[in-house]
Amino acid sequence: MTRTALIEQIRSKKSFLCVGLDTDLSKIPAHLLETEDPIFEFNKAIIDATKDFCVAYKPNNAFYECYGVKGWESLQKTVDYIPENCFVIADAKRGDIGNTSKYYAQTFFETLGCDAVTVAPYMGEDSVTPFLEYPDKWVIVLALTSNAGALDFQFTTDAKGEELYKKVLKKTAQWGTPENTMFVVGATRAEGIGEVRKLVPDHFFLVPGVGAQGGSLEDVANYGWNDDCGLLVNSSRGIIYASNGIDFAQKARTEAQKIQLQMEHILKEKGFIG
Numbered sequence: 001m002t003r004t005a006l007i008e009q010i011r012s013k014k015s016f017l018c019v020g021l022d023t024d025l026s027k028i029p030a031h032l033l034e035t036e037d038p039i040f041e042f043n044k045a046i047i048d049a050t051k052d053f054c055v056a057y058k059p060n061n062a063f064y065e066c067y068g069v070k071g072w073e074s075l076q077k078t079v080d081y082i083p084e085n086c087f088v089i090a091d092a093k094r095g096d097i098g099n100t101s102k103y104y105a106q107t108f109f110e111t112l113g114c115d116a117v118t119v120a121p122y123m124g125e126d127s128v129t130p131f132l133e134y135p136d137k138w139v140i141v142l143a144l145t146s147n148a149g150a151l152d153f154q155f156t157t158d159a160k161g162e163e164l165y166k167k168v169l170k171k172t173a174q175w176g177t178p179e180n181t182m183f184v185v186g187a188t189r190a191e192g193i194g195e196v197r198k199l200v201p202d203h204f205f206l207v208p209g210v211g212a213q214g215g216s217l218e219d220v221a222n223y224g225w226n227d228d229c230g231l232l233v234n235s236s237r238g239i240i241y242a243s244n245g246i247d248f249a250q251k252a253r254t255e256a257q258k259i260q261l262q263m264e265h266i267l268k269e270k271g272f273i274g
């Protein structure tokens with residue numbers, strides 16, 4: 001999906017919500033466990049229930065790969081089921097020497113058919129550029145993450161007092177363009193989002209950390225907004241596990257709609273939609 005098409009989806013759905021498909025067999029309703037493919041059946045119901053309120057879905061690979069071939073099949077069926085007008089992110093956090101990254105790119109863009117894949121940039125330019133060779137596909141670089149461990153490396157400073165995450169941003173932004181590169185910035189780091197926005201004013205951010213991790217949507221919008229919205233805000237557990245009963249899909253729909261309405265309000269306030 002192109003940037004223009006993504007922006008158009010945000011305008012028409014009045015939403016910049018990404019629903020995270022972190023589908024955990026120990027958390028899904030018991031009745032689904034009796035089906036042939038419980039992960040896919042759960043995802044299918046969640047997608048049907050939330051597709052009116054979000055512009056993106058983000059399956060996290062860990063929840064699928066742990067089941068081997070069967071997990072990959074559930075993932076492939078899920079990606080194939082996601083409507084055409086939704087942006088699909090493989091949250092796989094890959095990146096390796098160039099000739100290996102090339103095959104990761106093939107996996108997520110050609111075989112699986114996702115629009116974007118998350119990449120850890122620690123191995124540098126040759127580990128990221130193979131993902132940038134696909135037209136209309138995206139690399140989403142980990143920049144400032146939402147977890148406690150972000151403090152271990154990302155905020156460490158050099159002799160001039162510059163934090164590592166800022167160096168990573170400045171460098172990785174040069175490898176691609178705002179048409180094929182996004183950055184992961186955690187919602188739990190509101191002021192950090194503002195710092196990142198200063199360095200990369202034009203790029204989209206994928207922002208995990210609202211909902212279960214406690215980040216604030218208002219803060220994200222205040223610090224991370226740009227003229228094209230520039231934000232895809234993810235919530236996984238807060239939506240998909242709103243209930244673990246028979247009503248799970250309906251409850252997920254209600255949660256997604258709640259966030260979409262807050263987003264609509266923000267989009268109006270910013271003058272992005274009428």
Ligand SMILES: O=c1ccn([C@@H]2O[C@H](COP(=O)(O)O)[C@@H](O)[C@H]2O)c(=O)[nH]1
Pocket residue numbers: 020022060091144145146147184185186208209210211212213234235236237238
């Ligand atoms: O900094 C990061 C990068 C990735 N994630 C991922 O996003 C979702 C968040 O799930 P919630 O249930 O909404 O907390 C999950 O897949 C993480 O692996 C992140 O949280 N922070």
